[in-house]
Every structure is written in C-alpha cells, then in structure tokens.
Amino acid sequence: MKKGKTLLKENYHAARWQEPLIMEMGSPGERGVYPPQVEEEVREAVGDVLSTIPEGMRREGFPGLPEVAQPHVLRHFIRLSQETMGTDVNIDLGLGTCTMKYSPKVNETLARMAQMADIHPLQPDVTIQGILEIAYRFGKILGEICGMDSFSFQPGGGAPAIFTNASIIRAYHESKGEGDKRDEIVTTIFSHPANAAAPATAGYRLVTLYPDEDGYPDLRALQAAVSERTAGMMITNPEDTGIFNPRIREYTDTVHAVGGLCALDQANANGILGIARARDLGFDLCHFNLHKTFSSPHGSEGPGCGAVGVRKELARFLPVPVVDFDGSRYYLNYDLPHSIGKVRAFLGNLQVVLRAYAWVMALGPDGIRTAAETAVLNNNYLARKLSRIRGVSVPYAKGKFRLQEVRYSWETLKEETGIGTEDVNRRIVDFGVNNYFTSHEPWVVPEPFTLEPTDSYSRKDLDEYAEIVGRVSDEAYGNPDVVRSAPHRTSIAKMDESILHDPGRVVVTWRAWLKRKAGTR
C-alpha cells in the first residue's frame, strides 16, 4: 500500500445499543397510538356489531403483542436504524451485483407526496393521470435506453421480472403451437440464480453454461445445447464477473437460429447505459432493476421494481394492464388477449418508477452516459488498486477492462494464511463499511468477493476502500487472529454462525424461541 496519510477510520465504532427486543419492552397498559375514534352516533346506530361475528370466529383474548408507549417505540426503532449501514452512511461499494448508488433525497420527497402515497390503484384513470403519465413517459425513456418497444412495471423486483420474461417466452411459443416442444432454457452460471429458478418454476428444464478459460460463457457448449427444444436464453451481459462478452451477437444469433428467444437480465446494466442497448445485442426482451440501476433506494430488501421491456412482437404477452395513451388521456389497457395475466397485484411499485423517472430527468442523455462511464472508471480504478494487494487475484480476462464490477478472489490469501473471504468480510466492517457480497452459489471463483463501485463514489472513497482491503490483507499475513476473531467494533460480537446452516436450530420468532427455551416446543 501507498505510504502517507491513512484514510482508515481507526476510531470507527458502530452504535452498540444492546437494544432489547421490542417483545421485551413496555409495561401492561402502555399505548403507542390510538386508531381513529368512532363517533358516538355510529356506535349507537349499529349497536353491538361484535355479536354478528359467527361462533368461533371471535378472537379469544388478545394477541401477544407488547404494550409500549410511543417515545419508546420510536427510540427503539431509531436505535435499530443506527445499528444499520445504509448507502447513505457508508462507502457501500462492496455489494457487487446490487448497484448501490446514491438515492437523491428530492426523489424521496416526491415519492412520499400525498399525490403518490395516498392514491388507490383502482381509482378511475382520470384521477391518476399524473402517475400514469410518468409511467408512460418512463416506459418511452427506458425504451430508448435499451431499444425495446413496450414496458411493464408490474414485477415487484428482479426475480419476478425474470419470471415474467420466462412466462412471455412460454406464451410466445404456445402461441405458435410449440409450447410443449420447447421446454429448455439456457442460462449461465454467472447470471443471477433467478435466471435458473424462475424459468424452472415456469416449467422449463435448464441448461447452464459455465465460463470458458477467458471467463466468457462457453460458446461451444451453447452451440451444442441448442435445438428445436430450446425456448430461449436468459442471461446477463456483462456477467457478475464484470466481463462484457464482445461476441454476444453470436450467442443471440445461435439461439435465434433454432427459434428461441433471448432475454437479457440487466441487473448489471449500470456501466452500459447510453453505451450499448439490449436490442442491438440481439435480445428480444429484457428487464432493469429500477432499485439498482435507476437509483431508487433498495429499502432494506425492497420494495423494488423489475421493469420488463419487450420488442413489439412480444408486447401482446405483457402482464395486464399496461399504461397506454390515446392522444389525450393516459389509460390502463386490459385489452391484451394473449397476456400472460398478472405477476403482481395492480400496477407494481409505481413509487419506484417515479423515483427512477426523476433520476433520469435530473441527468438527461449526457448525465446518464456520464453515470455509466463513471461507474466503469471507478471500477477499473479500484481494480487497479486492488490487484496490487497481496492475496487478491482477478480471475479471467487478463489485461482486459471490466465494466461495472469485478469478482475478485482471496484464493491466494486463503492458501497462504488460512484466512478466507468470510473472515475478511467480517473484519472490513470494523472500518466503517458494509460487508461485501461474496458471490452467488455455487462459488465458481474460489473465496470470491464482488465489488461494484458505481457512479456514486469519489476517488477518495475508492482510495479509502482499497486501503481497508489492504489493511485486512496485511493483518491476515501479520496478525491473522485479529481477522479470524472479527468483528471487534460492530454492534454485536461474532455469532455462532453454524446456527444459520442448521435447520434444527433455526428460530425465526420470539414465541418459538421462548417455547424452545422452556422445552415446550
């Protein structure tokens, strides 16, 4: 590591409140809030409505909820928030594949306006023209960004969007009378697991391509795999390694040649916005995670939005309703006789669409491109620094630039010190940053870690992060116990993590815990 002024937060310490569980708080009779009161005239007019509840359907006694006054409920959850590292409070570049970028506060202010928050999804179209117009406009914007013709924002996240794509592929082949014949989907091991699981849920048999020596999905394996049974291919590009496959057209052409469709999972699109488009790469349909690439906050695992885009020949299969415009009015179009039906209730998470729209409107065409370029710049800058750290290796694509992220390996560190990626992952949190994402299963790259610096981090942030990783590497070689026994400065001490993998010891509620403790389970 470079000598000089350290960027490490040596004095960092997480909030450690030793906060009890809410179930243990409060006292009998305390109240946190009163619901709206019922007018006396109403009470008198209806009399004893509870007697209308059928026999056996009235709750006996009260639910076992705690009784806590409002200040303590507030304090409790604020303390829990303070024991949490959101992107707002740390250099959150460790969660590769998640695209942790800054979520502008003005977008949040807009999404929480009554004109968004207090809208019922079944209100007449004429009373929700604003949000319909935003959805319509944003569909056009996304269409320009990826080259697709029609969009649905109904899927509640990336995985259901992938399922939606699989359902559209199924509906397409069924419409051609080939539904039974085409029962295989091709994916790659570096695509999100949902690209295997969601088509399997839709009834497909999966063929998984593994990387060739350079890290590209094995083209010969693809050529051998496709046949008249191929329904489609569902992959990412760049993959989770950050490697862009320059021969992608050969892959999509190969699938098209046997009559299959190609779906691009754009979870990794952040580095190619305004640079390359799914349609031009030969894809027929795709999806974006608006909570990733388009800056809507991830919300402690959602709500998100998987925006599905298709070329016009596939538009008739989209989930209903879709937002349309008749020249004077925006309306919900249910008239898609070939629709796959519903994939989520109503229109999806339109507050997420609203934030994504505001993000694009603040940046414009050059800003979007600058975001992508900066993400790639940041990634390659960080990669340069990290590749110099002892114990780190960068599998595949030697000498080539990566796009939005890199999947690194601590294989050498593990061999030389016994310290593996999970040990390092616990230790880096001691320096005031989030733990990093290792890899989806299976670990094709040994002792993996995946970093995605996005467009939101400064050069100093990147330097600081590299210094943290470098420090932990130094420790692994010089003082491995401090890494092995980490974390030391977090809200809690190291857990007995074997519980997490032992179904017999998993306890997911307080009442179950009490029963087990009392031996009454």
Place this chain on the structure above:
Amino acid sequence: MEKKVYPYIPNSAPKVRTGMLREIGVKDVGELYSEIPPGLRLDGRLKIPEPLLSEFDLRRHVESLLFKNKTCKEYINFLGGGCWQHFVPAVCDEINSRGEFLTAYAGGTYSDHGKHQAWFEFQSLLAELIDMDVVGFPTYDWSTAATSSVLMACRLTNRKEIIVPRNLHPEKLSQMKNFCKAAASVRQVGYDTRTGQMDLEDLREKVSSATAAVYFENPGYLGGIESHGREISRIAHANGALSVVGVDPISLGLLAPPSKYGADIVCGDVQPLGVHMYCGGGLCGFIGSRDDERYMAEYPTLLETIGPTEREGEWGFGWATLERTSYVKRELSEDFTGTSTGLWAITAAVYLALLGPQGMRDVGEAIMQKSHYAMKRLATLDGVRAPVFECATFKEFVVNFDDTGRSVKEINMALLDEGIFGGKDLSEDFPELSQSALYCVTEVISKENIDRLVTSLGEVLR
C-alpha cells in the same frame, strides 16, 4: 459532454477524472469500453429529455405531473379490493424514511445488525397476530404469498392440485394459475350465492387424494367472514391436503386467527399495517406456518433467525438455511426469491408495536362499526341492497344496485363528480352478482363521509 458536473456523481468533476484515467493508464474513458465492439455501440446520444439540473426545476416538473392525481385525502374513498386506505401513524413514516433503513440492502449480520433485528421483530410480532410460530421474510404481495403458500403445500404433500373458492379475487387467481402452471392445476369451488360462503358440498365433491391444498380467505375477497373455516380445514385434512388461509391482518385483533380453525399455512398482506397505498406499491405479502422443520424447509423466502453471539447475553440475527431458496438451489427450485419488500416489513413491525394488543382490537372494532353503519345507511336507499350476502362482514361488503335501474359504472361516474370514489365495480368479474360493487369502509372513514355518500347516492339515484 464531460465538462458538465453532476451533483449525484462526485467523479464527474473533470480534474478528478483525468487523474484517475492516468492512474489506470488510459487517455480516454472510451478506452475502458474496448470490450464492446463498435458495431454494438449506440450511435450518438440517447433521445431522452435534456436534464433538469436544478433540483428546484426537477421538483417543479415532477410535482406538476403528480398534481394531476387526485388523492384519497381530497376524495372520499370506498375502494378496497386488495389495497386499503388505513391510518398510518407518523412514527411508521419516520422510521421507514430513515436513511439507514431506506438505503440499506443485503448487508449482513454485523454491518446491519439493527435491520436484521427489525426483521426478526417483524416475524415475531406478526407471529403473535396470526398465532403461528413461524413467519418468513415478506414477499411482494398477498397474491405472491398465496401462490408461494400453495406451492409449498404441493411440495409438502407431493400433490399437484389446488382448490380455491370461486369468489377469489380474479387477479389473484390469474397470478396463481400463471405461477403454478408447471407445478399444479387450480380448481375452483363454488360459493353459496345467498351467503357468499364456500359451497361445502361442492368442496367435498372436488377435494380428493390429488389435492395439495384448499385455499380460502378470511375475510373473503367479497368481504364476508368465512364461518366454516373449521369444516373446510377438516375436509382438507381428511383428504390429506393442507388448509391454507389468506387473512387480512388488521382483522386479527378482533377475529380468530386461522390457526384456531385448522390452518396449516397462513398468508396475507401487511399493507394495512402502517403502509400507505402508493397506488398499490404499499403491498407486502407474508407467509406463516407452524414451527415444523418440514414446513420451514419449503419457505421460498428468506428466514431471519435469532442466535447467541460470543458476548454473554447478546443476540445476533442472520439469514438462515439459504440452502432452501433459489439462491442456492437454482433450477432445482420450484419457486424463486429476490428483492422483496423489507422496508414495509419494518414498517409493519413499528405499527404493531405502536398499536399493541388493545390498539389492534380497537382498530378492528372501529372498522366493523363504521362498515356496519355504512351498510345500514345504504340499505335505506330505494333499490339499493347492502349487504348482498347474508353473512357477517368485516370491512368490505357487496352492494347491489339492480333495482335502481342504473349501472355501477354510471353511479360511480356520478359519485366521482361529488368527490367520491365509489366501490369497485364487480359486474364484469362476477356477472352472477349483476350490478354490484365492492365497498370498503375502514377506520379512516368518518360518519360524515358515510352520510355524504348516502346523500350523494340518494341524489344520483333519484
């Protein structure tokens, strides 16, 4: 192009950029894209609107669009049907807008201890409400939760048929059929058109050794309290099938939880518990079951477990047995998981902590009293039948307008002019109910609101 500095992008400052490019050893950022062949690159600029660089201008633009919406604060709202207008305590919004929760994601046990504890508390609090010992991390919405629940039942029973009532929400049925297409067929059981309750004879006829689950809801989509829950569960169990019950959690301070009438798996939506409607974006499904390893092994969602740390008396929390999920099983999975609705789970935990046992009973009672008042008043109007079904209702009920000679569509358009969102038109989805609408009356609807509805309807129907 690169001269512009964007507030959200620190390294868009030109000087910093140059320095970083030098460090990497390239002259131009374009060189970093050498892996994308020129033929695959976008030619020119994106044709999207030019930027509103000033936050003020951006805000004015988006607000000008949003102001075209009419809210349920300006209008009196009687729409429900899967998304409901309930009161949202200020503390719920205070907590879910905290940047730490709002902008967190997949952070683990040590960096995000508080978030994990809040999720465990969500599971624990909801478990008390639904009276089940296991509750998973939330799904997208009730439809998804119901679908995942019946798929769990298929795997647990090794069977491939689901039975649901005919008066299920049609869109939920659509989603269930779509998601279950490969794993199971979905059969419908009729309902008694007088009482709105499941037709038990029809159920007995259809349930068989092929049935994985009998799925029903309480209250049902059309608002009725299903009083034969125990008998439905008994019929399911007698045939080796599971009883899967969808429930509106805001009813459970008052109504018996499904565990009391034989449910094996319980699902529903926590949007009523402190989350705004967001035009349907506030939905957040849940799944609960008994504390049985066989059941827990089939959860497609994350499960947050509690466990000791190395410090005496201290608790930690973490995602447990991920091997269950598609994250590890990949194509061996018959369901899938991903980003869902964690922020709303934390919000629901705040809500349940604020309301407590008495608050949950009070809110349930308020909903029943106000909805009964609405039914009573509506029934005084000539030609209006409310409620249509002879059964107990909770917050939603069917109103029939056949004898008024007017269609629901006409009536709702006229009500709209009066600043009222009338009930959901059922005439297309349930033709047997003719000109009927599903009205929803929650605790936020005042006597004055109801009186105004009745007065306006009286004028509309005159």
